Amino acid sequence: MINEHESQGFAERVKQARGMAGLTQSELAERAGTVARQISLYESGAAMPRRTTLERLAHALGTDAEWLLSGEGTPPQVGAFEGTVAIRNVPLISWVQAPNYAALNPAGLPDGYIPAVIDVSANAFALRINGISMVSTDPSIPSFPVGTIVIFDPLTEVKPGDFVLHLSGNDLSAVSFRHLIQDGTTMILRPLNVQYPTETPEAGASLLVKAVAAITIL
Numbered sequence: 464m465i466n467e468h469e470s471q472g473f474a475e476r477v478k479q480a481r482g483m484a485g486l487t488q489s490e491l492a493e494r495a496g497t498v499a500r501q502i503s504l505y506e507s508g509a510a511m512p513r514r515t516t517l518e519r520l521a522h523a524l525g526t527d528a529e530w531l532l533s534g535e536g537t538p539p540q541v542g543a544f545e546g547t548v549a550i551r552n553v554p555l556i557s558w559v560q561a562p563n564y565a566a567l568n569p570a571g572l573p574d575g576y577i578p579a580v581i582d583v584s585a586n587a588f589a590l591r592i593n594g595i596s597m598v599s600t601d602p603s604i605p606s607f608p609v610g611t612i613v614i615f616d617p618l619t620e621v622k623p624g625d626f627v628l629h630l631s632g633n634d635l636s637a638v639s640f641r642h643l644i645q646d647g648t649t650m651i652l653r654p655l656n657v658q659y660p661t662e663t664p665e666a667g668a669s670l671l672v673k674a675v676a677a678i679t680i681l
Contacts, residue, residue, distance in 0.1 A: 480524035494523035496578035599655035
């Protein structure tokens, strides 16, 4: 449990980081996916954020959650705010809707909206991972457990090494999330869980959309 002293320290660090970023409480709230009143409560020491909100707050302030909580870790860096823009809210959609959104023809109402954390295009969308094919046992490789929200941007160039949404079939209705790797002259779509098969993108029958961010819900 966080005591009053720790709460006041958190409040001061939020105000300090917001000042360094040159943000108003409303601007910080928009970037962190909350409301200005909540930022005011944090800065007065009257409230503490939940873990997911804390992570978004740290991202928006160019620091990490540990520094905000305790003063240890990575303090905010002035350079982290150069060229930043207001964080866009992107639609959180179902996997059935993915072919339309990936083809820049969005259809159907999204399940909701989430802050993108980074700068993305107006065509970006998010999916919630609902399987274990991209759960890695290798600590050196990012892992995407069930519940992870992954943001995709159809207007971002795809390169070998990227994590991508793979859409295939005549109507692009077969949808999977994979790691794009290059083996010689061949491109392979590899799951991180070895129990699942690899895939190969087919020219003219596949569409790849780059994953640009992931949010793990704790």
